[in-house]
Amino acid sequence: xxxxxxxxxxxxxxxxxxxxxxxxIKDAIERDEKAEFPAKHIKNLAGLGFLGMMTDPKYGGGxxxxxxxxxxxxxxxxxxxxxxxxxSVCNSLVNWGIEIYGTEEQKEKYLKPLARGEKIGAxxxxxxxxxxxxxxxxxxxxxxxxxxxxxxxxxxISNANSASTYVVIAQTYPEKKYRGINAFIxxxxxxxxxxGKHEDKMGMRSSDTHSVMFTDVKVPKxxxxxxxxxxxxxAMKVLDGGRxxxxxxxxxxxxxxxxxxxxxxxxxxxxxxxxxxHQAIAFKLSDMAVKIxxxxxxxxxxxxxxxxxxxxxxxxxxxxxxxxDIAMEVTTEAVQIHGGYGYVKEYHVERLMRDAKLTQIYExxxxxxxxxxxxxxLKD
Amino acid sequence: MKILVxxxxxxxxxxxxxxxxxxxxxxxxxxxxxxxxxxxLALTRALELKESTNGTIEKISVINVxxxxxxxxxxxxxxxxxxxAIRINALPEDTYFIAAQLAEAVRKNNYDIILCGIESSDYNxxxxxxxxxxFLDFPSIxxxxxxxxxxxxxxxxxxxxxxxxxMTTSLPFIAIVQKGIAxxxxxxxxxxxxxxxxKPFAVFEPIEAESLTEHVSYELPKPKAACKMxxxxxxxxxxxxxxxxxxII
Numbered sequence: 001x002x003x004x005x006x007x008x009x010x011x012x013x014x015x016x017x018x019x020x021x022x023x024x025i026k027d028a029i030e031r032d033e034k035a036e037f038p039a040k041h042i043k044n045l046a047g048l049g050f051l052g053m054m055t056d057p058k059y060g061g062g063x064x065x066x067x068x069x070x071x072x073x074x075x076x077x078x079x080x081x082x083x084x085x086x087x088s089v090c091n092s093l094v095n096w097g098i099e100i101y102g103t104e105e106q107k108e109k110y111l112k113p114l115a116r117g118e119k120i121g122a123x124x125x126x127x128x129x130x131x132x133x134x135x136x137x138x139x140x141x142x143x144x145x146x147x148x149x150x151x152x153x154x155x156x157i158s159n160a161n162s163a164s165t166y167v168v169i170a171q172t173y174p175e176k177k178y179r180g181i182n183a184f185i186x187x188x189x190x191x192x193x194x195x196g197k198h199e200d201k202m203g204m205r206s207s208d209t210h211s212v213m214f215t216d217v218k219v220p221k222x223x224x225x226x227x228x229x230x231x232x233x234x235a236m237k238v239l240d241g242g243r244x245x246x247x248x249x250x251x252x253x254x255x256x257x258x259x260x261x262x263x264x265x266x267x268x269x270x271x272x273x274x275x276x277x278h279q280a281i282a283f284k285l286s287d288m289a290v291k292i293x294x295x296x297x298x299x300x301x302x303x304x305x306x307x308x309x310x311x312x313x314x315x316x317x318x319x320x321x322x323x324x325d326i327a328m329e330v331t332t333e334a335v336q337i338h339g340g341y342g343y344v345k346e347y348h349v350e351r352l353m354r355d356a357k358l359t360q361i362y363e364x365x366x367x368x369x370x371x372x373x374x375x376x377x378l379k380d
Numbered sequence: 381m382k383i384l385v386x387x388x389x390x391x392x393x394x395x396x397x398x399x400x401x402x403x404x405x406x407x408x409x410x411x412x413x414x415x416x417x418x419x420x421l422a423l424t425r426a427l428e429l430k431e432s433t434n435g436t437i438e439k440i441s442v443i444n445v446x447x448x449x450x451x452x453x454x455x456x457x458x459x460x461x462x463x464x465a466i467r468i469n470a471l472p473e474d475t476y477f478i479a480a481q482l483a484e485a486v487r488k489n490n491y492d493i494i495l496c497g498i499e500s501s502d503y504n505x506x507x508x509x510x511x512x513x514x515f516l517d518f519p520s521i522x523x524x525x526x527x528x529x530x531x532x533x534x535x536x537x538x539x540x541x542x543x544x545x546x547m548t549t550s551l552p553f554i555a556i557v558q559k560g561i562a563x564x565x566x567x568x569x570x571x572x573x574x575x576x577x578x579k580p581f582a583v584f585e586p587i588e589a590e591s592l593t594e595h596v597s598y599e600l601p602k603p604k605a606a607c608k609m610x611x612x613x614x615x616x617x618x619x620x621x622x623x624x625x626x627x628i629i
Contacts (some may be wrong), residue, residue: 007452011459018567049570052478062570 077252418497
């Protein structure tokens with residue numbers, strides 16, 4: 001079994017690391033405090049090709065594999081998850097689904113600008129009354145013959161304001177329940193779309209999160225993705241890949257916090273020596289390192305399965321659940337190791353702890369991952 | 381115009397330096413190798429010139445004297461934007477030897493501008509550029525912190541004690557560049573990384589050349605003494621420490 005990365009994968013990892021450590025780090029704390037969208041960084045990362053890194057080059061993307069994607073997301077997330085979430089949503093939740101299930105016309109019109117980084121995408125599934133229970137969609141997409149009429153509200157939408165291309169999941173045939181759900185490409189500037197306020201979140205504060213309201217929004221028939229009634233399955237398949245991105249994000253948050261805690265423990269002295277020489281701290285660092293390494297293997301295994309066209313849904317659920325849970329544990333310990341300094345905003349580590357929490361919630365809560373995993377274990 | 385950028389393959393600047401074989405060899409176990417930072421800035425400037433001078437610069441080549449293990453570093457240079465890479469298949473053990481190899485590559489290819497970093501971050505020899513100039517009998521300018529080209533006009537700024545000089549020269553020439561030549565090294569894009577696989581990459585055997593030096597042994601610097609902090613208001617204590625402990629006054 002070869003655990004070495006290819007030269008190309010290492011180059012991609014280094015490119016993400018260089019950008020994160022040179023540029024993102026400069027204003028991460030300030031942007032978090034102000035909840036300011038990282039527009040300049042997204043533009044720069046788009047120019048470097050990160051927003052379409054996994055999309056086929058014939059559609060303007062980088063054609064990189066999922067392992068490269070995991071490596072890049074991890075490096076960006078070590079510094080700023082509000083930025084890595086944009087990369088993850090664009091690559092996994094928006095571009096991938098259109099590339100696999102879209103028509104050539106949809107790819108030409110929507111995927112190409114997204115993959116080239118000229119436009120940002122958003123994925124609209126969650127609703128006020130339907131988060132984990134994604135099949136209980138209340139947003140309606142009535143079939144009007146040559147168009148669909150969209151009415152409803154989506155909430156907790158990442159990139160809601162910065163995106164120009166939405167992928168919206170909505171109910172067309174309520175009597176068919178989840179089989180009556182469709183997925184649509186919707187242009188954000190369509191008449192009838194309005195945004196709620198920017199959510200004032202605990203973490204990933206400079207990620208652009210809003211509710212989105214649809215009032216009689218006309219969506220051309222040709223903007224439906226896949227067969228009539230395919231939308232729920234589409235969403236689930238897209239989320240399987242999205243989980244790899246969020247797992248990598250959680251991994252990055254954890255490893256970023258660990259790096260800071262390790263460095264601090266080698267500098268801070270107490271009782272006559274550096275605190276890393278006290279077993280209580282050394283054992284914390286050891287536990288953190290083990291958890292991070294395990295999370296890394298989960299993420300890379302899920303990515304490897306995807307790259308090799310093997311089923312990866314369970315692997316990605318395991319990766320997401322485990323990485324998110326250890327991100328919370330590791331960042332909490334990282335703050336603890338920093339002591340009082342870990343509790344103030346001047347130091348990055350408290351922001352990482354706040355960021356970690358969201359990875360346990362969005363794109364499928366840790367509890368939903370357990371449902372996915374246990375159902376697979378228990379089915380005949 | 382054709383630009384050649386000479387690239388050294390050096391350990392990442394955060395590497396913990398160790399020696400092996402009874403302190404006769406550098407221990408490269410687990411070392412991450414990178415483009416020498418000054419060479420990377422040189423390459424960045426070359427790319428900026430190509431982009432801004434509308435066809436004046438037709439090609440940027442990068443060259444390294446090193447074993448096969450240096451190829452990833454050269455491919456990174458291609459990913460950043462160089463058009464072709466050349467590796468001279470030899471161990472870079474001696475400055476004179478390296479300069480001789482580079483000189484031969486220049487003679488074969490008619491480069492107009494050769495850029496060298498002022499030093500490499502591992503051996504800090506600061507000698508290759510000057511030796512190369514002597515081998516080729518080309519004008520060379522060192523401590524170059526700015527290089528501008530407008531049509532056929534070459535303008536070079538070099539740092540001197542207390543100020544700077546603005547110079548010009550004719551082609552071909554060697555610019556030995558330092559910090560300031562470019563602000564930030566480029567980060568390779570996904571497209572650049574993808575294209576790097578397809579760009580020309582030539583490997584040549586070295587010419588016969590002497591090595592004039594030999595590394596006999598290595599030694600780590602002595603660990604720094606602990607730093608004693610003295611309150612700036614407490615002049616008496618400062619004088620006492622300088623006189624009685626440091627014994628320098």
